[in-house]
Amino acid sequence: MFDIIGDIHGHADELVELLAKLGYSEQSGCFRHPTRRVIFCGDFVDRGPHIPDVVRIAKSMAENDAALAVMGNHEFNALAYHTPDPAVPNQFLRVHSKKNEHQHSQTLRQFTDDELETALDWFRTLPPALDLGNLRVVHACWDSAGIETINAAVNQDGSITAAFLKQATTPGDPLFEAVECVMKGPELALPDDVTVTDKEGNVRRRIRIRWYDEPTGETWASYGLPVNPGLSKEPIPIDAPAVPYSADQPPVFVGHYWLPNPTPAPLKSNIACLDYSVAKLGFLCAYRFDGEQSLSADHFVTVPAKETQP
Ligand SMILES: [Mn+2]
Structure with missing residues (x-):
């Protein structure tokens, strides 16, 4: 069974505390549980104080079969930010505007060039969504048509290319609309x-x-x-x-929405958001999923944000 974890945004201390609370312990550099695995909802980077540590922990879990992960809009944005626009000299697919640079500034500051390259290579392999039959995970919106459009455009090995990123950052292109809806939400x-x-x-x-x-x-x-x-x-x-989602569909977990509530609870019987604003002194949030169709407030596990801001 799975423990699904919401947006982390560089809050590695809270992540380690949450993993410990869920019964995971570090063995040869990888956090594991004897019987369970993690699914990350994306948004590992930007904002928080320990972004490289978060990426190292999540990536090692994903590469050692201790976790699965989907791509968040911040990973997508990071890939576009660092990919040159083939059509415009000295431009990138995500424009280096003041606003975009500010949103990405902690990631730029905290990674060495090599670490950033390694992180981007991992982000390229992250799927837009996971459908495991009795549960689904996506960063923002379970839009099956959009997820199909994205899956049809990735490489055979599931990774995304510069050509994918060019299309996905071109307003009006179906891939742009799909990424907007799935990773950022309508x-x-x-x-x-x-x-x-x-x-x-x-x-x-x-x-x-x-x-x-x-x-x-x-x-x-x-x-x-x-x-x-x-x-x-x-x-x-x-x-x-x-994008109506009926109560008989499998439970779906999302991040992305910066929920402010002090007491986490499902949004519907089969929908839960796990982003409770750890980057704004809220808390890091997980849901302990045991196969239930009807989600329960008792299954949320949280760790309050520490006051260390970068
Ligand atoms: Mn986020």
């Missing part, structure tokens, strides 16, 4: 003069949404993930994005 554009400010202080004109619920009957205040109680109680447009 977003709903706010009415013209309305904005929200995210946890990084960025002003946004779009909100992340509860993609798994039908938009009918939802309001601007209710449909966000996390919810935005300050927004209007007017109904959202009927053509708002949604």
